[in-house]
Amino acid sequence: MAPLILAAIAIVAIEFSIFLVVRIQRRSFPWLITKADEYPVHTSDVIRKFISKSHDPDLGWVRKPNSHGTEKGSKGEIRYEIDSLGARAIPWELESKIAAFGDSYVFGRQVEDEETWPAQLSHMTNRGVLNFGVGNYGADQAVIRYENTSLPDSVEHAVLGFVPETISRIQSSWKHYLEFGNTLAFKPRFSVMPDGSLQKIDNLVRKAEDFLMLPSLIPELQKTDFFYRKKFRSFQFRFPYFLSFLRHPFYNSILISSLGFRALARFWGFSDPSIESRPFSVVMSRNIRDAHQSYADPKAQQLLTEILRRFVEEAGKRGHRPLILVMPQLLDLKNADIRAPHRAYFAELAETLPVLDLTELFSSADVQSCYVNDQYGGHFSATGNFLVASRLSEYYRKESESNR
Numbered sequence: 001m002a003p004l005i006l007a008a009i010a011i012v013a014i015e016f017s018i019f020l021v022v023r024i025q026r027r028s029f030p031w032l033i034t035k036a037d038e039y040p041v042h043t044s045d046v047i048r049k050f051i052s053k054s055h056d057p058d059l060g061w062v063r064k065p066n067s068h069g070t071e072k073g074s075k076g077e078i079r080y081e082i083d084s085l086g087a088r089a090i091p092w093e094l095e096s097k098i099a100a101f102g103d104s105y106v107f108g109r110q111v112e113d114e115e116t117w118p119a120q121l122s123h124m125t126n127r128g129v130l131n132f133g134v135g136n137y138g139a140d141q142a143v144i145r146y147e148n149t150s151l152p153d154s155v156e157h158a159v160l161g162f163v164p165e166t167i168s169r170i171q172s173s174w175k176h177y178l179e180f181g182n183t184l185a186f187k188p189r190f191s192v193m194p195d196g197s198l199q200k201i202d203n204l205v206r207k208a209e210d211f212l213m214l215p216s217l218i219p220e221l222q223k224t225d226f227f228y229r230k231k232f233r234s235f236q237f238r239f240p241y242f243l244s245f246l247r248h249p250f251y252n253s254i255l256i257s258s259l260g261f262r263a264l265a266r267f268w269g270f271s272d273p274s275i276e277s278r279p280f281s282v283v284m285s286r287n288i289r290d291a292h293q294s295y296a297d298p299k300a301q302q303l304l305t306e307i308l309r310r311f312v313e314e315a316g317k318r319g320h321r322p323l324i325l326v327m328p329q330l331l332d333l334k335n336a337d338i339r340a341p342h343r344a345y346f347a348e349l350a351e352t353l354p355v356l357d358l359t360e361l362f363s364s365a366d367v368q369s370c371y372v373n374d375q376y377g378g379h380f381s382a383t384g385n386f387l388v389a390s391r392l393s394e395y396y397r398k399e400s401e402s403n404r
Helices: 002-025 044-053 117-125 139-148 208-212 214-224 226-235 241-247 249-268 273-294 298-317 330-334 341-349 359-363 382-402
Strands: 067-073 076-082 096-102 128-133 157-162 189-192 198-201 321-326 355-357
Touching (some): 002 241, 044 208, 096 139, 117 128, 117 382, 128 139, 139 157, 208 214, 249 273, 273 330, 273 341, 298 341, 341 355, 341 359, 359 382
Parallel strands (some): 096 128, 096 157
Antiparallel strands (some): 067 076, 189 198
């Protein structure tokens, strides 16, 4: 009987320890989720700020025209300006010839306005480049924004740029189920119909009042969002916590130990940026690996392919020459080899669509100088943006020569 009692005591002790760690650490690290995260609560001030600064009823979120802001960079604050069209400002005036849409790798997170690759491309080619990139966008949102944006008649080229992780982003309607804690980010998405056509699924949260009605909207999202059961419920801690931990023992061990070490470092006063960013880096590495695996999923492939075809078809209707630009995150290079599914997917896609995958270019570049090793997967430095701009400048030069 004694061994059973000891075993029971050990299980209770482990259960209580995991419960305590999760409850304490989740206050400062929203990627540790519990039942309480099923229905997050937002204050009126948080909702009001998001509506005024970022919210868009159709796209989910966007940079507002004639606005500005700052972001924390690796070497201090980075300031950005958004012009009257809603594009990131370029410090020189040229007739707009290229319009770029996409995620933060188009926007140019971690660098100043003049250091983004659209700005540097503009300088190299003496052609104005409109930068409509928005942080955390999926290819679906970027295509919808392209469709909804009135562009100057002078625009001749349209670029859709994104990171390989976009294959995950396009499958979700609420980022919270894919990126735990991102509870304000609701978005539209597409689904593939039996005949292969795309059906647009509108953003559910279109006005301030909708955020107050989330309890009535969330059950529908739980049924339809791909990542609710596949990811959110799978990584959620709920009683018994010990069994929740065992669903992903290796990942949870690394994550919780990195959080514990960070707490000790803070307590003893020896924490540094690498210690602070380590827990989120564990999460991001997992996200990148999951995205790479999605490129082996036929349904995920089909959805992305149809979205990219929609972009190319829309560009044709508008008289724009399209380009699909794939830009690797630093973690893409660290977590994949040349046989990775996403490399093969884009290589095959390039046989029928205008695709330029820069993964190989950056694989052979000086990674340390081309990236800022931030917690969000590693954004391009000014040097990395220069490399993108140089490659695109060469691409457009060759295209121009072939069209003569």
